[in-house]
Amino acid sequence: MGLLVVGSLGLDTVITPFDRVEEALGGSATYISIAASYFSAPVYMVGVVGDDFPKEYIDLFEKYNIDLKGLQIVEGGKTFRWTGKYQYDLNIRDTLLTELNVFEKFNPVIPEELRKSRFVCLGNIDPILQMRVLDQLDSPQFVVCDTMNYWIESKKPELLELIKRVNVLIINDSEARLLAQEPNLIKAAKKIRSWGLEYLIIKKGEHGALLFSEDKVFSAPAYPLEMIFDPTGAGDTFAGGFIGYLEKTEDTSIENIKRAVVYGSTMASFSVEQFSTKALEGLSSLRIHDRFLDFMEISRFDDKE
């Protein structure tokens, strides 16, 4: 039946200590959809762009079997643009410019034939819009939701309402501490889950990811990358690999959700190796599975005897 993805599409200008790229393909829906496309087919992408959105990117989506019937193309409108600059160690990112353009009035409309979607990924957009998506759906089986510090600070009540309606919230460690107002990550996770959330995933960048479920914690390692070229979109890519794998396997048992966390980490580990979506292009199931097995090898140990 495929995967429904809602989020942003944009043109990103990214400056790293090593290089820069101008108006490259970006946005949460973009990264989620391309990562998920290695597992799910088709991926239905709902978002908005202006009529200046390059044709080559439309072609790219189509190449990855990403269905665009939910993509709004605003006549005479300009696509969302973002410029960011990473500092020396790539852990700190400064936003230099944000032009919302057509994204400012984005109202996600889910095409009739997609309203029965069972697997749904709500990319990082206003929680009010994320809820509006859920309102249009006919009891989805599994909903994953991403957010960011901006929404935690400006729309916390709406976010708390939203997380009661999703299965998984994916955030990073500083967002978890901010959301829970608690410096200890384990306590923070417990608090967030107590608000009515089934699963919480906390991404920790170079330190891997944690999955919190009922009284259980799963710790996924990070892939030992010697070179991180551009971290932009790594979190979205994680979400795409995670939900794509779950949709493909149609298995939402805890054991399979753990595997999905590792597939999310796997996709994110590729993503940061080049600018924009470049490193996600041209992967294969075999390469992805090989790196999944690397994650297994990195974290494997046994009890004596």
Added chain:
Amino acid sequence: MGLLVVGSLGLDTVITPFDRVEEALGGSATYISIAASYFSAPVYMVGVVGDDFPKEYIDLFEKYNIDLKGLQIVEGGKTFRWTGKYQYDLNIRDTLLTELNVFEKFNPVIPEELRKSRFVCLGNIDPILQMRVLDQLDSPQFVVCDTMNYWIESKKPELLELIKRVNVLIINDSEARLLAQEPNLIKAAKKIRSWGLEYLIIKKGEHGALLFSEDKVFSAPAYPLEMIFDPTGAGDTFAGGFIGYLEKTEDTSIENIKRAVVYGSTMASFSVEQFSTKALEGLSSLRIHDRFLDFMEISRFDDKE
């Protein structure tokens, strides 16, 4: 044959956001020896104290089968004292006072009958002293060495000479970056190992630990602690659990070294739950093994099928 431990013994005054303790038992040799005593017997501790060192701490060591023939007690001397204060999130520690006292002129002398020790742990002291210990030993089988930023900054040439003569160096992530002058931890580890080191362990606190061997990385998870009461000695405790387990099993294969990393993490996870060595006292092999199995459960996932 037992384990040889060389390091500091001291009286620590520790202030945390929750509480404080005055002149509690501390020092690298103390934590290493007590942690290792749950695996190795006996543990031979080499260090120095003044004659003000409380009798109750001597009794404590003896209770844990820690042999004190290598402990120098300086008549009329004062024991090493340290006062530290942890900030709100426990990640930053300020040293308020250091009185070296008898430790200032410490010259480790290995008693004749311990010179054939096969397993050796060099706790965090001046690398020149650590080398002087090695000079007295008759080809030990496996040597673990700890250090800290102070020695990395002040005695780097001596430290680089030392690491060629040990099997494992244990440091934390900021120390690894400092030693290698490289922000990427994986690159930093590679660089440090290239200087002639067999195994490097990088402790990452709440993010677990990494073991680097020839072209391989092993990632051990952190135990999901909701409450860290006092981090003092956690690194020494890690080293003690690590080398104690190796000495007990007399197996230095890579698979067993991985287990030892998890036993080190296990002991450290207990250590931080109370002040000083309190949480290490009264443990049992069963409780330790249970927590080892928790670490396994936390990081376990499988491939589909």
